[in-house]
Amino acid sequence: MTLRYIRPGQVCVEHLLEVPLDHDDPDGPLIELFAREVVAQQNADNRDLPWLLFLQGGPGSAADRPSSSSAWLHQALRNYRVLLLDQRGTGRSTPLNRQSLAGRTDAEAAAYLRHFRADAIVQDAELIRRQLLGDRPWSLLGQSFGGFCAMTYLSSAPQGLAEVMIAGGLPSLTAHPDQVYRAAYPRALAHTERFYTRYPGDRKVVRQVVDHLADNDIRLPSGERLSTERFQMSGLTFGMASGFDNLHHLLELAFISAPGGPVLSDTFLRGVDRMVSMAGQPLYALLHESIYCQGTASSWSASRVRAEFDEFDLWHRAEVNFTAEMFYPWLFDQDPALRPLRGCADLLAAHDDWPRLYDPDRLAGNTVPVAAVVYFDDLYVDFAQSMVTAGQVRGLRPWVTNEHVHDGLSARPAVFDRLRAMVRGEV
Known part of the structure; x- marks a missing residue:
């Protein structure tokens, strides 16, 4: 037709x-x-x-x-x-x-x-x-x-x-997916440092946001909780020309005064939701690791390899480093667009008979x-x-x-x- x-x-x-x-x-x-x-x-x-x-x-x-x-x-x-x-x-x-x-x-x-x-x-x-x-x-x-x-x-x-x-x-x-992600995490660290070099004041603001999320039940406009690790995924946009600027301009508006004290603004939460939600492209999260698989399982490669980089630990260092193009099992519990697909995602991660590409x-x-x-x-x-x-x-x-x-x-x-x-x- x-x-x-x-x-x-x-x-x-x-x-x-x-x-x-x-x-x-x-x-x-x-x-x-x-x-x-x-x-x-x-x-x-x-x-x-x-x-x-x-x-x-x-x-x-x-x-x-x-x-x-x-x-x-x-x-x-x-x-x-x-x-x-x-x-x-x-x-x-x-x-x-x-x-x-x-x-x-x-x-x-x-x-x-x-x-x-x-x-x-x-x-x-x-x-x-x-x-x-x-x-x-x-x-x-x-x-x-x-x-x-x-x-x-x-x-x-x-x-x-x-x-x-x-x-x-x-x-x-x-390359096996593990090799792909072992190379990807250092790039995420380098881009985080470039972000902070451009906007040095954001080091403090980002830490304040993470601490606030850890201490409070903060909900995105779609209703789910914004966790600390999901906010850390905001670095997913850092590879685009406007990525640093977009996050910085959100952080400028992160907190707003309220009767009970500072809270994260609706403007900020709406912007973060647009950055981290997979509602518009769920296959991005579902299939991302499989695009590197040829005769092998990914076995949640990004999650396993992350354990080799303690720089992304949010609680043992003052500075918050952002992750990038990595998707984790917990994301399928936290994002409503992905939650019904958690079991499917686990099976895809375990599949070891992918044909050569x-x-x-x-x-x-x-x-x-x-x-x-x-x-x-x-x-x-x-x-x-x-x-x-x-x-x-x-x-x-x-x-x-x-x-x-x-x-x-x-x-x-x-x-x-x-x-x-x-x-x-x-x-």
């Missing part, structure tokens, strides 16, 4: 199609995929215009919308017909959350969710490509986790790709042009691991920069322009 409409300067076509839940069982259950085709109005009738598939970060995030302010989309529409794919389980592609999974047992939900990783996303993309383009390959732009998907695409279906551009998303091809031999013989921007100070994707991967993919051209952070693709038009020039050998 398709639906066509016109926005200012853009022609959009919405595509809905059914694909197998399990691509190895094409006669089994089906799920629905949603993808939005966007083309500049002046190019709408140009059927020879190259196609560009965009895969968003996450896991668990829907594709950008055509009305977004993403810098890359405006630039891409000059030369491409863009397909914004909601990866399975996100946006309008059979969205998954506590509501849609209600009625399934924990075992049924976990078995279902095992079909929502990069390997299935790539197979979805190939079905869509053949439906829309036939045998013609398309270009691919992968942001963050979308870059992980791009590596899986190059490993399993390179014939579908004309060129690949990756922004902040070169994964290790072999990358083919190092095929990548070593790659013939598809690939360019990747690697952010030197990336909070979410380890620089050293990315650079190892860059050297393992034949013909991949890396661009290392500290001028941009993880959301550089959305924030700066120059990022997409340079990637496109690199992948075409123009720079």
Whole structure:
């Protein structure tokens, strides 16, 4: 089914199609995929215009919308017909959350969710490509986790790709989740220190907030208690260009005078809720560790590895260090959006038969042009691991920069322009 409409300067076509839940069982259950085709109005009738598939970060995030302010989309529409794919389980592609999974047992939900990783996303993309383009390959732009998907695409279906551009998303091809998190915790510490260096007065305010939360039953607007460890997760936003500023401006308004003394303001609590709630993207927490699993269980890796870093202990040091892209078993008890999925999450963490996502031999013989921007100070994707991967993919051209952070693709038009020039050998 398709639906066509016109926005200012853009022609959009919405595509809905059914694909197998399990691509190895094409006669089994089906799920629905949603993808939005966007083309500049002046190019709408140009059927020879190259196609560009965009895969968003996450896991668990829907594709950008055509009305977004993403810098890359405006630039891409000059030369491409863009397909914004909601990866399975996100946006309008059979969205998954506590509501849609209600009625399934924990075992049924976990078995279902095992079909929502990069390997299935790539197979979805190939079905869509053949439906829309036939045998013609398309270009691919992968942001963050979308870059992980791009590596899986190059490993399993390179014939579908004309060129690949990756922004902040070169994964290790072999690392166990424990190795990923052992590298991630020091990055969280470094970003916390950068935050306090920019806003030194916030060291004291953050400690005051943590102490207040420990001594009082503080409720978020959604009704659940804001625990000290959940507030510590506010560092999840530190990897974005505005992350430090957003938290600082909330901390400026943290306390307000009340008849019984200072209390945490509604403004502050509303802002923290937006930072730490998984209601908008539960798959981010459910599947995050599994995206690193290949033939092994994660066994709640982030939680186990955290015990190796006593810097995150809230009570044996004066300074509070923020965590980042780590999700813990207790979060599934505290966040109402995740609470019904705790048993499912435990089963996913224990699953040890995840298929391989990358083919190092095929990548070593790659013939598809690939360019990747690697952010030197990336909070979410380890620089050293990315650079190892860059050297393992034949013909991949890396661009290392500290001028941009993880959301550089959305924030700066120059990022997409340079990637496109690199992948075409123009720079």
